Amino acid sequence: MIPLARTTAASGATIPGSAEVVVCGAGIAGISTAFHLTRLGVHDVVVVDPRPPLTLTSDKSTECYRNWWPTPHMVALMSRSIDLLEAYADESNDRFSLTRRGYLYVTADGTELDRMTSDAHLIASLGAGSVRTHTKASGVYQPADLGGYSSDLTGADVFSSGDTLRNAFPFIGDQAVGGIHVRRAGWLSAQQLGAWMLEEAITAGAECLTGEITSVQSDKNGITSVVVDGQATVTCKSFVNAGGPLAKAVGRLVGVEVPVHSEIHQKVSFKDHKAGFHRSAPVVIWSDPQRISWSPDEHDFLVETGNESFLGELPRFVHGRPEGGTESPWALGLWDLIPKVTATPEWPIEVDSLYPELVMRGLTAMLPAMSAYCDGLPEHTVDGGYYTKTIDNIPLIGPIGPAGSYLCAALSGYGIMAACAAGELTALHVADGPLPPHADAFRIERFDDPTYLRAITASASAGQI
Numbered sequence: 001m002i003p004l005a006r007t008t009a010a011s012g013a014t015i016p017g018s019a020e021v022v023v024c025g026a027g028i029a030g031i032s033t034a035f036h037l038t039r040l041g042v043h044d045v046v047v048v049d050p051r052p053p054l055t056l057t058s059d060k061s062t063e064c065y066r067n068w069w070p071t072p073h074m075v076a077l078m079s080r081s082i083d084l085l086e087a088y089a090d091e092s093n094d095r096f097s098l099t100r101r102g103y104l105y106v107t108a109d110g111t112e113l114d115r116m117t118s119d120a121h122l123i124a125s126l127g128a129g130s131v132r133t134h135t136k137a138s139g140v141y142q143p144a145d146l147g148g149y150s151s152d153l154t155g156a157d158v159f160s161s162g163d164t165l166r167n168a169f170p171f172i173g174d175q176a177v178g179g180i181h182v183r184r185a186g187w188l189s190a191q192q193l194g195a196w197m198l199e200e201a202i203t204a205g206a207e208c209l210t211g212e213i214t215s216v217q218s219d220k221n222g223i224t225s226v227v228v229d230g231q232a233t234v235t236c237k238s239f240v241n242a243g244g245p246l247a248k249a250v251g252r253l254v255g256v257e258v259p260v261h262s263e264i265h266q267k268v269s270f271k272d273h274k275a276g277f278h279r280s281a282p283v284v285i286w287s288d289p290q291r292i293s294w295s296p297d298e299h300d301f302l303v304e305t306g307n308e309s310f311l312g313e314l315p316r317f318v319h320g321r322p323e324g325g326t327e328s329p330w331a332l333g334l335w336d337l338i339p340k341v342t343a344t345p346e347w348p349i350e351v352d353s354l355y356p357e358l359v360m361r362g363l364t365a366m367l368p369a370m371s372a373y374c375d376g377l378p379e380h381t382v383d384g385g386y387y388t389k390t391i392d393n394i395p396l397i398g399p400i401g402p403a404g405s406y407l408c409a410a411l412s413g414y415g416i417m418a419a420c421a422a423g424e425l426t427a428l429h430v431a432d433g434p435l436p437p438h439a440d441a442f443r444i445e446r447f448d449d450p451t452y453l454r455a456i457t458a459s460a461s462a463g464q465i
């Protein structure tokens, strides 16, 4: 077949006249899909995005990962993703600084500790590794390495008293009565992971072009072409919607209503010059709701500014981690206070001016040294983006709409850790490769099953942390 000439989009990018697969979106989901397509031997792939790669949501995350999930298919997806992360870290000479320090869930409530422990046994039974319990009298705890990802410890260590917990983590405050250290978990550089996968894909023949996909055409046999910036047509056989928070709008281009909504989530980076955050810490998560003890002046200020809601009980799961190497002064904090939900995301997102103060105060519940900043916040920046979610908080990966149309979206607050397996699974669908046993759990057809719908309405959300 004679290739069609390249055309020019409104963005100025020259667009090829044809491609085997067009991927809409150069976030971590779209890039991972393109990369895995090239690994499966599909090289004629074009990724299209009006923004520079990875700049809408995928560079705003806390970049944490874990295999610790309450359902079998999420354990399977994340375990596969972490297998791939480790393999790509080996292959790239650890370009994206994979750091396996774990997640430490901490509580001041004995009942909550019992619940966390029983959940740990359930999650272990789903294939996430075994549970080791440490009491005053028993248990040999193996600390995490400060860097790298070579440990083969999986599962979790349960600390059944505050003393055993503080023995391993002396920086945790006195009110903690125990905790759980999840071991196949940690963090990475999402931007570097994405950059590496994109470079690999381009080396293998893929292209990444600047432009917005404004329409998608199909006939009775399926997808035929897309239009970029309203003027440049690319004929193609397959189309992947990896539009992140815009997946709903992109879905309408192929005539489907993607069942997602988006929530604003923020994060704060602190320049921790008073060493409130111990540099050897894993990801630390305070698992209890809490009230902040504001001073009388602060109390009055919150009332006067209409922020009374911060005087009452605030949600569980304020969390954070050290950022950068052991010499870096930076730390990250995140607290999902009252997420604003929308079906039509807009940018720039609205950043809450009280957010850094709230996160810092919340962290003092488990990290008393953070109270050094109660008299004045250190230098900090706040950014954030959207968690794009389904009602079951499980991704949408697979075919949707006309033949040749696919979706890799709804990656919620775990899209960095899921990206490798989600992109691989999408690529397997597109290339008609062998699908893993967990593939069906992520298809959109699950929402056609009334029994499934009743079950998810009755159960708690899968969570993001």
Ligand SMILES: Cc1cc2nc3c(=O)[nH]c(=O)nc-3n(C[C@H](O)[C@H](O)[C@H](O)COP(=O)(O)OP(=O)(O)OC[C@H]3O[C@@H](n4cnc5c(N)ncnc54)[C@H](O)[C@@H]3O)c2cc1C
Binding pocket: 024, 025, 026, 027, 028, 029, 030, 048, 049, 050, 051, 054, 055, 056, 057, 058, 059, 060, 061, 062, 063, 064, 065, 211, 212, 213, 214, 242, 243, 244, 245, 246, 247, 250, 265, 266, 267, 383, 384, 385, 386, 387, 408, 409, 410, 411, 412, 413, 414, 415, 416, 417, 418
């Ligand atoms: C504050 C915060 C903390 C987080 N922490 C974590 C964490 O610790 N661990 C973790 O795993 N995840 C975390 N996440 C979640 C993670 O960042 C997201 O799940 C992930 O980045 C989503 O990637 P994506 O590729 O789907 O979307 P995006 O990165 O938003 O990419 C979508 C792309 O599609 C493009 N697009 C849309 N419409 C079109 C169109 N018509 N034509 C062309 N291109 C289009 C957009 O321009 C965009 O570039 C966090 C998120 C936030 C906001």
